[in-house]
Amino acid sequence: MALLTIRHYPDPVLQQVAQPVTEIDEFIKTLAQNMVETMYAAPGVGLAAPQVGISQRLIVLDCAPKDEPSQLIIAVNPVVVSREGEQFEEEGCLSVPGYYCRIHRSQRITVRFLDLQGQAVEMVAEDFQAVAFQHEIDHLEGLLFVDHLSSLKKSMFRKKYTKIMEQQEQQL
Numbered sequence: 001m002a003l004l005t006i007r008h009y010p011d012p013v014l015q016q017v018a019q020p021v022t023e024i025d026e027f028i029k030t031l032a033q034n035m036v037e038t039m040y041a042a043p044g045v046g047l048a049a050p051q052v053g054i055s056q057r058l059i060v061l062d063c064a065p066k067d068e069p070s071q072l073i074i075a076v077n078p079v080v081v082s083r084e085g086e087q088f089e090e091e092g093c094l095s096v097p098g099y100y101c102r103i104h105r106s107q108r109i110t111v112r113f114l115d116l117q118g119q120a121v122e123m124v125a126e127d128f129q130a131v132a133f134q135h136e137i138d139h140l141e142g143l144l145f146v147d148h149l150s151s152l153k154k155s156m157f158r159k160k161y162t163k164i165m166e167q168q169e170q171q172l
C-alpha cells in the first residue's frame with residue numbers, strides 16, 4: 001500500500017477523457033487499494049484515477065457519515081444509466097484544494113460498473129452519494145465540478161483559485 005500524489009488543477013491529466021479499463025489485473029487492483037488509502041488519508045469521500053495521474057476509468061468512494069461503518073465502493077468503468085430529480089449542494093475536490101461551491105446534480109441515479117472481481121454491479125445512489133458518483137464519474141470525462149459553473153462564475157473561480165495557490169506556495 002502506498003499514498004499517491006494527488007494532482008491539482010490545472011494539471012492536464014485532469015482534463016483528459018480517461019480510457020476504459022480493459023483488464024482488472026494486478027496493476028488495477030493495486031491502484032484501487034492505493035487510491036482507497038490516499039482517499040482516506042486526504043481525507044476525502046471520493047477519488048478518481050486521473051486525480052492520481054492515471055487516465056483510466058476507475059473511481060473509489062465512501063460516503064458514510066463520520067463514526068459510521070464504511071461504505072467503500074470501488075467502481076471500474078462506471079456509467080450513469082438513469083437519473084431523476086435535482087439537487088444543488090456544495091462540493092469540493094481534492095484536486096481543487098480550498099475552493100467550494102454549489103453545483104446542480106441529479107438527486108437519484110442508477111449506476112452500473114464492475115467490481116474488482118469483474119462482477120457487474122447495478123446500484124441506486126441518492127443525495128450525497130449520488131453527488132459523489134456524479135463528481136467522480138465527471139473526472140473520467142476530464143471534467144471538474146467547477147466546469148459546471150457559468151463562464152462568469154468560472155472566471156471568478158480562476159481568480160480566487162490563483163490567490164489560494166499563491167497563498168499555499170508562500171506557506172511552503
Ligand code: NI
Pocket residue numbers: 092093094095135136139
Ligand atoms: Ni474531485
